[in-house]
Amino acid sequence: MALTVRQHDHPPGQPKGAADGVHTDGPGCEPVIMSRIEASRSEDTTATGDLVDLLLGGLPAEAVLTDPDVTASYANDMASFCAAGIPAVVVLPRTAEQVQHVMxxxxxxxxxxxxxxxxxxxxxxxxxSDGCIVLSLTKMDRILEINPVDRIAVVEPGVVNAALSRAVGAHGLSYPPDPSSWEMCTIGGNIGTASGGLCCVKYGVTAEYVLGLDVVLADGRLMSTGRRTAKGVAGYDLTRLFVGSEGSLGIVVRAVLGLRPKPPEQLVLAAEFASAAAACDAVCRIMEGGHVPSLLELMDRTTVKAVNTMAQMGLPESTEALLLAAFDTTAPAADLAAVGALCEAAGAIQVVPADDVAESELLLQARRLSLTALEAVKGVTMIDDVCVPRSRLGDMLEGVDRIAAKYRLTIGVVAHAGDGNTHPTVCFDPADPDESRRARESFDEIMALGLELGGTITGEHGVGVLKKEWLAREIGPVGMEMQRAVKQAFDPLNILNPGKLF
Structure with missing residues (x-):
């Protein structure tokens, strides 16, 4: 039986009156806002006061933040070396209609x-960006529907990933994408960056679970894409187009997400290796052998040491690489034994399967703490996100080690080893100009290495500001021309997240 919270009298994922997929507001709304805007144009419409007054025409006062100290706190995400401007105003809408008013x-x-x-x-x-409206969607945090028969959830963009996972878990279902920041990150953000997570090797990434979207376009129209059905191939796949678009094509206000039956509790195996190359060899053996682990993660010696320093977890610091493999099958012990034998054949020093779920969770907690622990090494990190073919994973790790030595830096590597997605993490002191310069140069060299190995500059973190130059290098001039043409079609005035991607 479906658990449903109805906020409207039309099917979730499809706006009222939807017929052709593109919609505007109800009667009377557009003329009011346009008349107020036309009146303001006779004065100085670039003034923040005019902007705020117009926003307040369709938003409650508590949803419009103008205090400079408050708005400054919304200026940036967690990336280093990325310029951020001063927003004119921050808005926190609670409904799709309010988002339409903002746009x-x-x-x-x-x-x-x-x-x-x-x-x-x-x-x-x-x-x-300077003078922008920051549109924070964190207040749109309702789970509108959980349907165990259709195996879908309908959610607003501000729903936290972990909250959704727990809610669907109560119905015997799972939402597999689980980024390391799953206790904080939102579904809207996951969709915007096409995020992945620890379970990608078996269950895939966010794009594979987004079935349909309600999107507010740049001019304020509301569009529905996709479906609620298990199958559907009508027209261009606009849903996939929005996944990974980083807010540059429209504002997601509702998402229809695919769910899976909740798998059994997973058991984890930890294998120590004397070299990163041996650990990567084990990964290749596991995948070539046809095994389908629910998780296959790698932590290098720098990361293991950092986690121990921060959390005193007792991980083996004598290891050069620690490989974690997990299975959520009906007979996980047998699967772990088979994978353990492959790790030993690749030269593992020690292979330790967890005895129970609690011990497994402890090992996974160590992996989830990796990026936080590396940040504590110097106070600031640059986290790369280079994905290479699995067969080149060893070359990638060896290359990062050389780059760290060349630039005299601490660079720890954690990886979703099962799909070749590495996160080389450069630790540096931002107060040291020379070290900051070397950090940036090493970051770029790591991305160049990834492309040389047949990889991509980002597997799940997106392009944003940080990798604009590298996107152009990866997809080439024709690819860039086509991407800009798509942007122009959806956002001809270039007001949606300008300066990102291109």
Whole structure:
């Protein structure tokens, strides 16, 4: 039986009156806002006061923040070396209609809009631009429907990933994408950056679970894409287009997400290796052998040491690489034994399967703490996100080690080893100009290495501000021309998250 919280009298994922997929507000709304905007144009429409007054015409006062100290706190996400501007105003809408009002106002006044979720991103995609409206969607945090028969959930963009996972878990279901920041990050942010997580090797990434979207376009119209059905191939796949678009094409206000049956509790195995190359060899053996672990993660010696220093977890610091493999099958012990034998054949020093779920969770907690622990090494990190073919994973780790030595820096590597997605993490002191310069140069060299190995500059963190130059290098001039043409079609005035991606 479906658990449903109805907020409207039309099917979730489809706006009232939906027929052709593109919709505007009810009668009377557009003329009111337009008349107020036209009146304001006779004065100085670039003034923040005019902008705020117009926003307040369709938003409650508590949803419009203008205190400079408060708005400054919304200026950036968690990325280093990414410029951020000063927003004119921060708005926190609670309904799709309020988002439409914001976009109509922004379009009429030609004011840029920067959509934001929890700002846990690592590419600067949520960074403000000078004079922009920061559109924070964290207050739109309702789970509107959980349907065990259709195996879907309908949610607003501000729903926290972990909250959704727990809610669907109560119905015997799971929402597999689980970024490391899952206790903080929002579904809207996950959609914007096409995020992944620890379970990608078996269950895939966010894009594979987004079935349909309600999106507010740059001019304030509301569009529905996709479906609620298990299958559907009508027209261009606009849903996938919005996944990973980093708020540059429209504002997601509702999402229909696919769910899976909740798997059994997983058991984890930890294998120690004397070299990163041996650990990567084990990964290749596991995947070539046809095994389908629910998780296959790698932590290098720098990361293991950092986690121990921060959390005193007792991980083996003598290891050069620690590989974690997990299975959520009906007979996980047998699967772990088979994988353990492959790790030993690849030269593992020690293979330790967890005895129970509690011990497994402890090992996974160590992996989830990795990026926080590396940040504590110097206070600031640059987290790369280079994905390479699994067969080149060893080359990637060896190359990062060389780059760390070349630039005299601490660079720890954690990786979703099962899909080749590495996170080389450069630790540096931002108060040291020379070290900051070396950090940036090493970051770029790591991305160049990834492309040389047949990889991509981002597997799940997005492009944002940080990797704009590298996107152009990866997809080439024709690819860039086509991407800009798509942007122009959806956002001809270039007011949605300008300066990101391109």
């Amino acid at each position: 109509r106002t922004a379009t009429a006044l030609r004011v840029p809009v920067v959509p934001q979720g929890a700002r846990t991103g690592l590419s600067g995609a949520a960074n403000a």
